[in-house]
Amino acid sequence: MAIITEEPESEPQQQPRKPKTKAKRPSSPPTHGGNSNNSNSNNNPFSFWFYFTLSVSLLTLVFVFTSSLSPRDPKAWFLTLPASLRHHYSNGRTIKVQTHPNETPIQVFTFQEGSTSSENIVIVHGQGLSSYSYRQLAKSLTAKGVHVTAVDLPGHGFSDKSVEVSMEGVDGILGRFQYVYSEIQEKGVFWAFDQMVETGQIPYEEIQARMSKRKVREPVDLGPQEMGKVLEEVIDSMGLAPVHLVLHDSALGLCADFVSQRAELVRSVTLIDAASYGAFPLWVLEVPVVREVVLGVSFVYAKVVGLCCSKRVGVADSDALRLLLKERDGRRAVVNVGKRVNSSFDLAEWSEGLKAMPMQVLWSAGWSHEWSQEGDRVANALPQASFVTHSGGRWAQEDAAVEIADKISQFVLSLPKSVRKVEEESIPEHIQKMLDEAKNSGHDHHHHHSHGHGHDHHDEL
Numbered sequence: 001m002a003i004i005t006e007e008p009e010s011e012p013q014q015q016p017r018k019p020k021t022k023a024k025r026p027s028s029p030p031t032h033g034g035n036s037n038n039s040n041s042n043n044n045p046f047s048f049w050f051y052f053t054l055s056v057s058l059l060t061l062v063f064v065f066t067s068s069l070s071p072r073d074p075k076a077w078f079l080t081l082p083a084s085l086r087h088h089y090s091n092g093r094t095i096k097v098q099t100h101p102n103e104t105p106i107q108v109f110t111f112q113e114g115s116t117s118s119e120n121i122v123i124v125h126g127q128g129l130s131s132y133s134y135r136q137l138a139k140s141l142t143a144k145g146v147h148v149t150a151v152d153l154p155g156h157g158f159s160d161k162s163v164e165v166s167m168e169g170v171d172g173i174l175g176r177f178q179y180v181y182s183e184i185q186e187k188g189v190f191w192a193f194d195q196m197v198e199t200g201q202i203p204y205e206e207i208q209a210r211m212s213k214r215k216v217r218e219p220v221d222l223g224p225q226e227m228g229k230v231l232e233e234v235i236d237s238m239g240l241a242p243v244h245l246v247l248h249d250s251a252l253g254l255c256a257d258f259v260s261q262r263a264e265l266v267r268s269v270t271l272i273d274a275a276s277y278g279a280f281p282l283w284v285l286e287v288p289v290v291r292e293v294v295l296g297v298s299f300v301y302a303k304v305v306g307l308c309c310s311k312r313v314g315v316a317d318s319d320a321l322r323l324l325l326k327e328r329d330g331r332r333a334v335v336n337v338g339k340r341v342n343s344s345f346d347l348a349e350w351s352e353g354l355k356a357m358p359m360q361v362l363w364s365a366g367w368s369h370e371w372s373q374e375g376d377r378v379a380n381a382l383p384q385a386s387f388v389t390h391s392g393g394r395w396a397q398e399d400a401a402v403e404i405a406d407k408i409s410q411f412v413l414s415l416p417k418s419v420r421k422v423e424e425e426s427i428p429e430h431i432q433k434m435l436d437e438a439k440n441s442g443h444d445h446h447h448h449h450s451h452g453h454g455h456d457h458h459d460e461l
Contacts, residue, residue: 077327085320088132089158097154097233099226103165106220108230109158110238111135111150114142119267119412120240123150124231126249127278127338128285129395130157130324133317134248137397140405146412149243151234153227153254155220155333162217162329219332223340228258235265241420242267244412248397250278253341256350259357267418268358270408271385272396275374276343279309279394285331295326310392312399347381359385360411362404367393386411 078086088111096105111131121141123134131150138148152159222230235241244267247255252274259266273279284294284304294300298315301322305313325331351359359382363375371394379387388407392400 074328081323082316082320084316085132085323088135092131092158094158095234095237097230099154099222099229104163106154106163106230107160108154108234109152110234111138111152112148113138114145114147116147119146119418120243121146121148121246121408121412122231122235122240122243123148123246124248124251124255125150125153125156126251126274126280126395127282127341128156128280128325128334129249129321132157132320132324133395134397136401137405140402141409144405144409144413146244146409149234149238149240151231153337154222154230155330155337157324160220161333162219164215165218217329219329219336221333221336221340224254224257224342227254227337228261231255231258232262232265239420241265242418244268244270244408246270246272246408247274248272249274249394250276250338250341252276253343253345254337256342256345260350260353263354263357266357268360268412268415269354270360270362270411271378271382272362272404273364273371273394274361275378276341276345278338278341280305281308282335282338285325285335291331295322295331298322305395308394310395310398312393313395314398317398347378351382351384355384357384358411358415360407361385361387362396362407363387363389364393364396365389365391 078089089109092109092111094107094109097108098105109131111134123131123137125131125133130152134150138150141148155161235243242265245255245259247269249272252271253276259269281304283290285291294304298319302313302315302318305318305321325334361375361378361382363378364371375387375389379385390396390400390403390407392398392403396404
């Protein structure tokens, strides 16, 4: 029994030692397990693809950013336009207009339809539009026997959307950053690097000289006075006066002063849903992110047009207008011009000075109750004008072109026929001076030549 009792006593003494030996053994497995985890993490394909995707995304963003800084060729931009826009441009012509004596002329695009021997109608578009929107209206009007000219105001359509201005010096860090950005836009990202390769030195002096006095292109920012000057020069250069002026949407706020000041050039005025503010909301072209979405997604732009302007604009036409707004400073120019629209002038006071001017108002009958009330206010302010409703929206040229053309042609052809003033083209001063000098020298030469012949004849006698 004693032996039996000793064996159980020795076992409990050994049991505490066994956990110690076992405690050492678990220490080795964690180290072994840790090494296996590291090897698994190194061989994990998900981490590789994560970093690979991240690297490709960053490179893509850098490429997009640098490509946006590089200048875009106007010819390349034109070739990306839809065929309908390119066809419209090929059928028009550009006219150089001088808004200020010491500034570069602005290229203004015009589109014509019909015989020039008939009554001349000039259409001025509204906010965010161009002559492209009125091509169907122009065709319908020419079918009625009149001549139509549609104008792209500066900042719109195919007219110049930016002008070259001179700037001296650069103000602050922000000004330097804007200068560098403009240089990259003009010459590309790697211009300075190319100069270093060619000359072996940084073109620091050239950059400083260009910074001290440079010319940059800024979006068009013209008000009613300048737009009136543009319209006057277009009418004069094309020999259209007197014209039947058709003002749509916000064009009334831009051209009201021109009609008052140069009434001798205007035979009649037709207002199509014209107000002191445009149908297309400017704020969607100003607010960051919103403007990118509206001009970047054709579906969103079409929705804005359907809610605010017209419910029956075709997808292709809507997308064409979006493309003209999106590129070449179009958005910024439209915003600048829209803010300069004269929205404070009194319509009744304006009409007081034009009592002898034949007028017609075409107004949407079913757009909204508020818009119908605005039409009543315009009709009360213009008692001498005939007030006619139509079935289209605020952009009636898009969804009711034939109906609008009928009403305009009936009004224009009901008036006495216009008498055009044909003026002789004046000879430039320097050419006239040369002609006078040639005439005088020819007279003197003839006088001396005759005197010489007389003297010879006397000697012979």
